[in-house]
Structures are given as structure tokens and as C-alpha cells.
Amino acid sequence: MSTASLVPLPIVLPLFGAALSVVLGRSRVAQRAISLAVLAAMAVVSVALLVEADREGHVVQVAGGWSAPLGIALVVDRLAGIMLVVSTIVLLAVMIYAVGQGSQDQERVSFHPLYLVLAAGVSASFITGDLFNLFVAFEMMLAASYVLITLGGRPDQVRSGMTYVVISLVASTLFISVLALLYAATGTVNMADLSVRLAEVDPGLRAAFSVMLLVVFGIKAGLFPLFFWLPDSYPTAPGPVTAIFAGLLTKVGVYAIIRTQLLMFDTPEWLGTTLLWVAGSTMVVGVLGAIAQDDMKRILAFHIISQIGYMILGLGLLTVAGIAAAVFYVIHHIIVKTTLFLVAGLVDRRAGTSRLSEMGGLVRSAPVIAALFAVPALSLAGLPPFSGFLAKFALVDAGLDADRWVIVAVSLAVGLFTLFSMTKIWAGVFWGERDSEPTRAPLVGGRLGSPVWMVIATGGLVAASLAFSIWAGPLHELSLRAAADLMDPARYVDAVLGGRP
């Protein structure tokens, strides 16, 4: 059996798992076993695909045996392979955390199937080589996320869920419109084929397509000025769901931006400069928004936005080093951001609130949580020797090579504000005395102060981010190879269309 036949598995496995999970909905034990088994299998398949993609360059499988561009191509290149591996690791860790938590939201019958559909949507977005299929993958992911975000049916969830659903629907409608116009102009929706045919289209029209796709994916990724929905909606979801949204969903948007812009368009200089402006504004607005907040989860949600700016900064440089740094940053960010939200869930559970003004003194009553928070927080702020420092160093280095001094200065200043914000959380949550009685009774259990599997899952991700620092060299080399592929769309086109004239 060749590795290429593994390509559909990251989509097919979780969908079958979801179906099975619905059928066995009466038994929570069976649902948990299915979810964990499916995600573990996905992780193994993803690693195999990444290894193969790194050896071959591209692993292509065309659905139905029709040759591209008629069949729907599924393509794993180095970037898609990296994203698959990181996302399945994170999905698995969060599932372990959710099982360990075992609270009411996870006890609902629909949680496990929806989570698996979300996993399938995320994998499909990374693998697909067809723009319409990307739309379907997005919808699969979003439909699952709509239900997950409103799972409890509480008033605040309904209120923020409305904003989230409406905004996502508008983005999807725009996506369909762009697809229609692209089809009218080129007569294809296969990305490799589009890459060839768009080169023959009028440059002005091409620029319009490029910007329209940037807007569509910018809404999903939370770019300035399209980010406003994000901090209102993410924090209201159940803890593990917020963690997975924060870690993965916006990054799928970033992935789509990187993929479409570099593969289908020749990314002229002005687009790079525009991207740098967008990146700078996203960073600054996100970090300033975070400073105004009092709720721990909302502070972290605003930091997602500012961090997205860093990734777009790497893309906007339009050099191999810059894009490699962006890819490198995405790996670091997915792991660290998910960990921070998992810790926020632990804090919320332990303190009975997530407001800084109502908490305090957790460093004495729950030292394990404090340790689990410290590592990813310092990493997010970019302090050596943690992963955030290495990722930012790669970006700054690439920025200086490209003589983009202003944006590098902005990114460093934003790093300082991030540190301030993390210090604020630390001082509010872990130091001092509790300021007022919590609205909910805190849950304390076991010697660790939290259920043991929740701590293990969070600790696992902390260990993963430390491993990122240790193996930063090989990972950066891999990112560089991925970036070299991305900067040369002809390789992708050849792999998919197979030298078709």
C-alpha cells in the first residue's frame, strides 16, 4: 500500500468516528474511546504523511480516480503535513483534557461527534487542492463550531453565538461569490489549474481576486479590521472548545491565506506592503485591546489577534526566510495558545471565575497551575529560551534581511506589551489575595488541585512547546523547505497536474 492512499484518511477517519459516535450515543465510555482512538490514529497517519511529503515534496491523491483537474485533488505538501501533525496533536491533547474534565458540557451526547466533525473539517482544509472543496471543508468545520460554541445554550453563549454565526455566514457567502467570479474568469476551481490559468488573466482582475480572497480568509483569521467578532465569541464557549478554537480555527484562516496567495497569485510588491500594514495594525490593535480587558479568557483572545499579525508579517515579507518564519510561528502559536486556554480552563475551574479582579493567591493554593501557566505565558511574550523567542527571532531576522525596519520595530514593541499583559494575568490570578467571593463554588479535587488527566493533557502540550525549543533547528530547516516549496508554485502545479500541457 503506497503512502498516497493514506491521504484521505485524516478526513475519512474522523467522519466515520463521528457517525459511530452518534450510533453509540448512549454510552459515554464508548464515545470517549472512539474519539481518542480516532484522534490517535489520525496523529499516526499525519506523521507518516509528513515524513513522506518531506521526502517526496508532494503526496497527491485524486478522488474518484479522475485525473486532475476533473477529479478533486487531495495534496499533502510540507506545509499541509506540518499543519496536519500539529493540529492532530493539539486535537488529541484537548480531547484528553475534555475527557478528564467530564463536566456537563462534555456529557452532552453531541459533543464527541461534533468534535470529530470539526477535526475532519480542519484536516480537509489543510489537505484539499480544490478551492470549492476548501469551501466545503470550511463549512464542515464552521457548522460543527457553531453548535460547539452554543453547546450549553446559556444566554451569553446564545448572544455571542449569533455574532459568530452571522459573521461566518457572511464570510462564506463572500467566498461563494469569489468562487463564482473565479470560475467565470478561468473555468476551473482546482487550485493548481487556477495557478496556471490566472497567469493569463488581466493583472487588475487578478489583483481584485487576490484581495477578495484575502478578505474572505481574513475574516476567519481575525485580521485587522475584520477581527471584532473574535474576542466576543470565543471566551463564552466551554473551556476545551475555546482552547481548540483559539489554537486551530484562526490558523486555518492563516493557512488558507498563505496557500492561496502564494500558489495562485504572483504576489506583487504592493500586496506585500499592504500585508505588512495589515500585520502591523493587527498586532497593535490586538495587544492594546488585551490591555483593556479584565477577563483572563478575553485577554488571551485579544492576544490571538495580535499573534495573527506576526504570521501575516512573515508572509508579507515575501521572502523564503519570511515565509519559513511564518510557518515556524504558526507551529509555535498553535501549541502555546491552546495550552494557555487550557490553563485558563483550569484556573476558571479552580477559582470559580475568570475575572482578574475577583481572583488572587492561586500560586499558593494551586502551584501546579501556576507552573503550567508560566511556561506558555513567557513563551507567548517571546522570552528565551522558550519557543516564542525562537519564532520571533526567526521573524525579526527575516524582517531585517528584507530591510523592513518599521514593522520589525512594531513587532518588538508589541512583544513588550504582550509581556505586560501576561504579567497582569500573573499578578491578578496567582499573586495577592482573593479580592471577593466567587460567583460559582470553586471545584477542588485530588492532590494536583484539578482532575489528573486535565493536568496531564496541559502538561503534555507544555512539554511539546519545550520540545519545540529543543528541536528548533530541524523544525526551522523543515519550515525553510516548506517555504521554498511555497515560493515556487510550479512544483505544486507539476505534482497535481502531472506535466499536463
Add this chain to the structure above:
Amino acid sequence: MSIVLALVTAVLFACGSWLLMQRRLTRIVIGIGLLGHGANLLLITAGGPAGRPPLIGADPIDSLSDPLPQALALTAIVITFGVTAFLLALGYRSWQITTDDAVENDIEDTMVARREADGPEGPVDDGEPTTSEIGEM
């Protein structure tokens, strides 16, 4: 693209966008529906002029209409249908909770804005903003 279809698409997009700006979820749902129809119509017209049914062998190839945009539009219709149903359920849930389907301001945003208005030394109010305060924002 026929001029009539182009005009219909434009009108659907315009009405949909206007309805989207409203505060009531029912209007927003109708707006989303109109926008979806506009997008689907755009997808259909992208396939070129209407032709014979795309059955190979029944008619000469060049007189057939392009089947791909129709398939794409069908997929998009199904997705919009499902999500609109979910949005309606959400509106019903909101009506159950507040007996209203207006999309409310975010409570945290309101609190940050109010803290700003009170100044750093201003009164600290831990209560959630009331509906009338949300209405004023």
C-alpha cells in the same frame, strides 16, 4: 451573463446587505437567505449562457450547459439551508431567554466602555449592565 440575471443578483445582494445591518435576528436571517441566493445566482451565471441538459450523447457537446456550477450551487444551497435552520433555532432560543430576538451588545465590551467613561478611579460596579444600559450604548 444576461443583464436581467446580473440585475437580480445585484438587487439580492443589496437587499441582503441592508437586512444584515438590522438588530433583529429574524431580519438578519432573511438577509443571509437573500445574500445566499445572490451568491448562488452568481455561481449559476458564471457557467455561461443556458444550454441543453448536460447529457452526453443526447445533444451536440457545444450546445450543452456547464454542469459544474450547477453542482457547486446545489452544494452551497444545502449548506446555506442547514446553517439557516441552525440560526433560526438560535433565534428561537434567544426568544425563549429574553422574549426578544434582538442581537445584544456584548456585556464585557459594555463594561470596558463604562469603566472608560468612569475613569480609572471611578465607581466599581460588579453587576451586569441592565437591558436599558445596553440599549443606550
